[in-house]
Each structure stands twice: as structure tokens, then as C-alpha cells.
Amino acid sequence: MVIGAGVIGAACALYAARAGFTVTVVDSGPVAGGTSGAGEGNLLVSDKEPGPELELAMRSQELWRLLAAEGLGEGFEYEAKGGLVVAATASDFSALRAFAAAQEAAGVIADEVAADSLAEFEPYLAQGFAGGFWYPQDAQVMPALATARMLQASGAELFLGSAVTGLLTSGDGAVRGVRTTRGEIPARYVVNAAGLWSAAIAAMAGSALPVQPRRGFVLVTEPLPALIRHKVYSAAYVSDVASSDAALQSSAVVEGTPSGPVLIGASRERVGLDRTPSYEALQRLAAQAVEMFPFLERIDVQRYYCGFRPYLPDHLPAIGPDARIAGLFHACGHEGAGIGLAPATGELIAALLVGEKPQVDAEPFRPARFEEVEAA
Amino acid sequence: MSVTDPHFDVAVIGAGPAGMSAAATAAGHGLRVVLIDSGRQLGGQYFRHPAPGLTAPWLSKLRHGWSHFEQLAARIEASLRIDVLFEHQVWAIEPGFTVRTDRGPIAAANVVLATGSYERVVPFPGWDLPGVVTAGGAQALLKGNLVLPGQRVVVAGTGPLLLPVAAGLSVAGAKVLGLFEANPLRGYAKHPIPLLTNPSKLLEAADYARRFVGNRVPVRSGFIVIEAQGADSLEAVVVARPDGTGRRRIPCDALAIGYGLAPQIDLGLTLGCDHTLLADGTVALRVDTDQRTSIPDFYAVGETAGIAGVQTSIAEGAIAGLVIAGDRTGLKALRRRRDRQRTLADVIRTQHPIPPAWRDHLTPDTVVCRCEEVPAGAITEAVEHLGATDTRTVKLLTRAGMGWCQGRVCGYAIACLAGGGTPTDLLAAAKRPLARPVPLGVLAGQDQRNN
Numbered sequence: 173m174v175i176g177a178g179v180i181g182a183a184c185a186l187y188a189a190r191a192g193f194t195v196t197v198v199d200s201g202p203v204a205g206g207t208s209g210a211g212e213g214n215l216l217v218s219d220k221e222p223g224p225e226l227e228l229a230m231r232s233q234e235l236w237r238l239l240a241a242e243g244l245g246e247g248f249e250y251e252a253k254g255g256l257v258v259a260a261t262a263s264d265f266s267a268l269r270a271f272a273a274a275q276e277a278a279g280v281i282a283d284e285v286a287a288d289s290l291a292e293f294e295p296y297l298a299q300g301f302a303g304g305f306w307y308p309q310d311a312q313v314m315p316a317l318a319t320a321r322m323l324q325a326s327g328a329e330l331f332l333g334s335a336v337t338g339l340l341t342s343g344d345g346a347v348r349g350v351r352t353t354r355g356e357i358p359a360r361y362v363v364n365a366a367g368l369w370s371a372a373i374a375a376m377a378g379s380a381l382p383v384q385p386r387r388g389f390v391l392v393t394e395p396l397p398a399l400i401r402h403k404v405y406s407a408a409y410v411s412d413v414a415s416s417d418a419a420l421q422s423s424a425v426v427e428g429t430p431s432g433p434v435l436i437g438a439s440r441e442r443v444g445l446d447r448t449p450s451y452e453a454l455q456r457l458a459a460q461a462v463e464m465f466p467f468l469e470r471i472d473v474q475r476y477y478c479g480f481r482p483y484l485p486d487h488l489p490a491i492g493p494d495a496r497i498a499g500l501f502h503a504c505g506h507e508g509a510g511i512g513l514a515p516a517t518g519e520l521i522a523a524l525l526v527g528e529k530p531q532v533d534a535e536p537f538r539p540a541r542f543e544e545v546e547a548a
Numbered sequence: 549m550s551v552t553d554p555h556f557d558v559a560v561i562g563a564g565p566a567g568m569s570a571a572a573t574a575a576g577h578g579l580r581v582v583l584i585d586s587g588r589q590l591g592g593q594y595f596r597h598p599a600p601g602l603t604a605p606w607l608s609k610l611r612h613g614w615s616h617f618e619q620l621a622a623r624i625e626a627s628l629r630i631d632v633l634f635e636h637q638v639w640a641i642e643p644g645f646t647v648r649t650d651r652g653p654i655a656a657a658n659v660v661l662a663t664g665s666y667e668r669v670v671p672f673p674g675w676d677l678p679g680v681v682t683a684g685g686a687q688a689l690l691k692g693n694l695v696l697p698g699q700r701v702v703v704a705g706t707g708p709l710l711l712p713v714a715a716g717l718s719v720a721g722a723k724v725l726g727l728f729e730a731n732p733l734r735g736y737a738k739h740p741i742p743l744l745t746n747p748s749k750l751l752e753a754a755d756y757a758r759r760f761v762g763n764r765v766p767v768r769s770g771f772i773v774i775e776a777q778g779a780d781s782l783e784a785v786v787v788a789r790p791d792g793t794g795r796r797r798i799p800c801d802a803l804a805i806g807y808g809l810a811p812q813i814d815l816g817l818t819l820g821c822d823h824t825l826l827a828d829g830t831v832a833l834r835v836d837t838d839q840r841t842s843i844p845d846f847y848a849v850g851e852t853a854g855i856a857g858v859q860t861s862i863a864e865g866a867i868a869g870l871v872i873a874g875d876r877t878g879l880k881a882l883r884r885r886r887d888r889q890r891t892l893a894d895v896i897r898t899q900h901p902i903p904p905a906w907r908d909h910l911t912p913d914t915v916v917c918r919c920e921e922v923p924a925g926a927i928t929e930a931v932e933h934l935g936a937t938d939t940r941t942v943k944l945l946t947r948a949g950m951g952w953c954q955g956r957v958c959g960y961a962i963a964c965l966a967g968g969g970t971p972t973d974l975l976a977a978a979k980r981p982l983a984r985p986v987p988l989g990v991l992a993g994q995d996q997r998n999n
Contacts, residue, residue, distance in 0.1 A: 177935065201938075202935060202936060202937045202938050202940070202941040203934060203935035203936060203937075203941055203945075204941065204944060204945075205940070205941065209940070209941065209944050316941070316944035316945050317934075317945055320930075320934035320935060320936075320945055321934075323934075323935060324933060324934060330935050332935055332937050333937060391988075391991070392950075393988070394952065394985060395951075431920075431947060436988075448820070449640070449818060449981065451640070451642060451648070454991055455991060455992060455993050458988045458989075458991035458992035458993075459992035459993065461988060461992075462988050462989060462992050468988045468989075469987065469988055469989035469992070470987055470988075470989060471987065471988055472985035472986060472987055472988075473982065473985060473986050473987070473988055473991055474950075474951075474952065474954065474982065474985045475950070475954060475980065475981055475982055476981055476982065477981070478981075
């Protein structure tokens, strides 16, 4: 039983089903109704410093490639398009060089691109960048379709529009199912992949999982021919992602999509679940995108959307068993990287369910780590 | 102009009958008004007129209440307190208020939303053939450009708009082969009071009836268009009762079809105004008796408060103008007139729902979203196999409603196909975070440097 029909829940369902489990997925809303339906579909290794999250991302890239090779990828517009990170100044460029060198040691492919060669990658990029790095492993999917197709491939039984109101436990304290607004659903194992709402699910077990929303806006332009070939973003993006500041940060990530529109993400700010449009955030994204690609100045934005990333204070997801209730697992708090990290998260959960040694070390993602902080 | 200094007492968005009336009234009471419109002339859709020099012998017969327009236009043109800004597209309004246009921001202490309506249509096989136009589109072409959509025309759909469209096409020389109203009209007999208290409407209906008899325009109620046929352009339409019986094929070269009007309220919804779902499935802004919305100093007049016709629009514009100016003289009489007309408008709304049977006549390859070319079959797949239980998810999974028109054309259809037309789905179809596409350079704030 997986709680959450977002991309993490879908991946957990898929790999659990492949490990031989019969899976049900329950969600209070529709498929991809939360963060998964409000993102750009980035599968990035380029923005991650060496460490556990990068390991998870690297394994995920491998799994996304395998899913695409199975033929699932056409259903969700998988594109191994590569990413180009550009540095505005010489000092940004040297910082980026050091960052890339550390990533290479961890297995990431990062090729330095001199200022005069940037146009070979992106002919419409503005002049004057100090240089950049090319990350061929970065890729993209259409996130809502990826979620829906993984759920479909898992063969899981879906209970949509059913909110979980409580956990059912047996005499020995182990989980035996969930109570929902539409009745009880029995299960031997329960995976909490409820994204923004996963703190509330954890609280039903008495566990502390401080997932908080971090808001982002994404601009969507009119459909264009393929003038922007890769994911292109400024070196400043990496420090924004890693920041814990509540105030607005934005550094545009610009990319084309197979259906034509260019996506311009993404601002980051912690303002709770407030959907009020922030024209400051929209203005900054637009200005940064035009700085990078001057031709965009005259291109229409057709709409924008607003989403909330499920954020944990140490910027690492929580993946693993609950500290209190046997049979309850958590897979949440992936912030803005959930699409990219989903398959490896699902695979890790499936390995934990059958008791095998996982491909990626699960230790850094232990959900119990937040309880220890509190106790200390 | 500066954003921080409220330059204008009132910004009126939309220069149709309601907006003209609001602007003229407010300025007449000494307020500084800016009247903003995306088009190039006063009058909006209802008083659309050709460019100077372009005319036709039958033009005057198309014009109902033209003297109202001339009076309002004269008051606006004579006023020194009204700045009229044509070809300004408003894409958002921020609290306070800052009216964001494609040519820069405008600050105003009060806003009157008079953005009118847009036409509702539902898909049917062949509706994307050249020769198929909306009823309102046919009328706009005729009033603004003196152009007919074809020579042999069928008019169909539902609602009072079909009457002037059929009459206008006929006056301008087209052969109108039939006016097919989807709903049976006997329901009006149950509401005699609102009809009798609005005698001008009864006279108008009688006038149309006389003209249709005189020009041999067959009028049928209880029929819908279930298919448009043709190789490269329209050659015939098939009409039938909603259950598919009584099928008839009518050779023609144009079809003007419309299923009523929906309030254009995206600017108000994004700002956070309360709204209300009306009997015909349209969503309007909720207003009090003074046309105030739930946002202080933000008013909705005319169609934005629910489709009610030109007389109501002019009355409501005047009410908002008086209220903002703080002058209650004559307000009571205006409100009474408005209330009487709105009572009738509510009756009309209940008599002209979109018959749900349009769904039964779709084929899997019938295009639903024309901007993104999404067929009905893709929506069915998303609903039945991919877990899309609401409008938002169907849009996410298929891109239906995500194109240039932002779902104005297909929003209602998707709301019905996705979620069965629940209030949440219908509201989602009315919302657009950007009321208009806006160039990135404008969004980036470069307009403030260039202006």
C-alpha cells in the first residue's frame, strides 16, 4: 500500500510490484495532483554536490534510461537532452570549475565549455558569458505523464479521492492498513509517499518528519520551434537550491519541451501554502531568462503555474522505515528533485521491503534522523 | 505614470456598454478615469462598428439601441477627465491597484471590471472545418467588417444571441437555411412575470419572429448540430434531436454556432474575488447591489456579474460610477431597473442550458482542444486509464486547454469530459492566471524603462 499518487508513490508502486508485491495506491486527490504536477520534469545530476543525493540521482538516471528503453519513455516524453550550466563572471566560472571537478570524482560527466564555444551548444545564448559546463547526463520527462505511466505499468489498484485519516495497527504494534474517508484498506506494508502531506501521515504514527512547502513559480511560453536545445541555467542556481533561506530566490532554468513551449523555472521561497501570485517572482524569472536568451524578450508567456516542493531542513529526502511502527516506511521530502530521484527511491523502498541490500546506501536518508536531532 | 502614486481615481477595464457607462458616469462626477480596451474603438462587442468610410445599405438595420452608444460615446469624447487607452491588453491586476498592461502598469484607486464575455462552444465532429464559425464571430465579422461567413448559412446552438445573428445575416443578404435552437422554448411560459415586466424584450422577440417569417427563415427548437461535413471546407451540417432522432442533412457553406456566453472574469478570479456558479454552468463574479465585489474598491459590471444583456450593462456601469463618486442620486431607480432585468436574465439562463447530449455525438478523433490538437479519445484515455479524475489532471496529461486561447474555447467541454462538470471543474475552466499572453520583456519590467 502506497499513500500518494505522485511520482514518488508511482515509483514505489512500480518497483514494489516488480519485487512481487500486490500494490494499492491511495491519494486524497488525483494522479500527480501535488508537486509532481507542478514541476518541469528535471532529471538533473548537474546541480548536485557529491554526497548521498547525487548517488541517488545517478542511480535514478540509470533507471530512467532503463524505463525509457523498455518503451515506457515514449509515454512520458523522456529526453536525454543534456544540461548546460553557464557562468556570468570569471569568478563564477572558477567556482563552477571546482564544483564540476568534485562531481567528476563522483562519476558525473562534466565537460568544460569555453566562452567562444557556448554558441555551438546554444546558438541563441546571449554573448558575454565567461564560460560553462556541459552535463550530458541531465535529462527531462513530462512529470505528470511519467507519474501516470509508472502507475499504469505497476498494475496497482488506485483509490483516488480517498484521504487517509489514520493508520491501522495490530496487537504487536505493526501496521495492518490504513483508514480512509472511503473505508479501511488492509496492507502488510504502508509507504508514506504523501509529499507535502507526508508530515501529517508521519504524525499519525507519532513520528516527527518536518516536511515544509517551498513555493516555486514556472513560466510557460507560447510554443516555439526548437531554439533552445538543452537545459540551460546559471551557475547561481546551485547555491539557490542548497539555500535554506526563507526569502525569495530565483535563478532561471530555461528549456524547450517536445511540445513546443519553453519552460522557465523556478523561484524558491518559503511562504507556506500561499498561492497568491508573486509578480516579483515572475518578474525576476522573466528578466533572468531574457538575460540568458535575448530573443525571448518578444516571446509571449501564456501562463505560469505555482507549486510547492516538499522540503526537509537538511535538503535530503526521508527514505526508509519508520522509527516506531513496524511495516511503515517513508519516502518523502524530495523537495524540487522528486522527479529525478523517483525511480531510485522506489527501488530503494522495494529493496527494504524484501530485505535485500539496496543499490544505494540508505543510511543518510533514515527518516529517524529528525527524531535524534530533537532528542539531542 | 508612476505605480506608487494612484494617478487615476478609477480604471475601467473594457470599453463596451458597461465600461463606457461606468467611465462616463464617474467622470461626470469629477473623477479622473482611465478607460482601457484591447481594441481600437469604443463600443465593445455589442456596439462593434466598421472603420470610418466602410458602410453598407443594411448597416443601420443591424444596430439596436445605437442612440445609447452615440450618447455614451459623446459623453466620453467630450470629457476632459477620461483618458481612453486603446490597444492596451491587461494581463493582471495587483491589489492596490496596479493594472498591468502590455504597455506598462497603470495605478488607480478603484477598478471597474467590464471585460464582457466570451462565447461558449462544444465540440462535434467536423467543427474545425473552414466555414464553421461561432455565432458571435459571425456577428462580429458582419458588424465590424461587413463580411458574411457564407451565402447559405445555418444558425444553431442555444440562447438569445442566435436571434440577432440569424436576423443580421439575413438582412445582409445571406440565405439563412434554418435557426436551430437546442432547447424547447415552452419553459418560458412558466415565467410570465419577468417577461411582462420587461416589455421591451417581448417586443424585441416579436420583431425577430416577424422578420423570420418575412424572410422565410425556418425556426426549429429542440435540435442540435451533431456533425459538420465537408472535404476541405463545410459542405453540409447534420441536425438532429439531442437523442439522435429526427436527423436531417442540410447542404450549406457556413454554420454559425454558439451555446451562449460566459463571463470573462479571469482578472477578478486571479485577484481573489468571490464568484458564483450560475444555472447554465457559467461562473460570474459575486457582486452586491452596488456592483461591489468581495475585494474593496473593485467593481464588476455587465456580463462579468453574469450574462444579462446590454441594458443591464449600461445600468450597472452607471451604478458603479455613482457609487464610486459617492453620489446616490438616481441610484434607487437604476437598481430597480437592473434588478428587473436581472430577474429576466436568470430565467433566460435556465431556459438555455447546453444539452448534455453533445457528448454522445463525439467520436474518438473529434478534436476537443484545437490549439493543442487534442482529440476526444486522448481525454477518454486520461480519464479511464491514467487516473485523471478532474480537469486539472486531464489538462496536465493531455495538454488540452493549455494552448493559445487558454481554454476559452474548450474549457467547458473539458470540464464536462473530465469531471462531469462539477462546480470545481467549471471554476477551473474560468480561471487563467494570466488573462492575456504577455511578452517576457514586458513581464521582466522592461516596459517601465521603455515607456
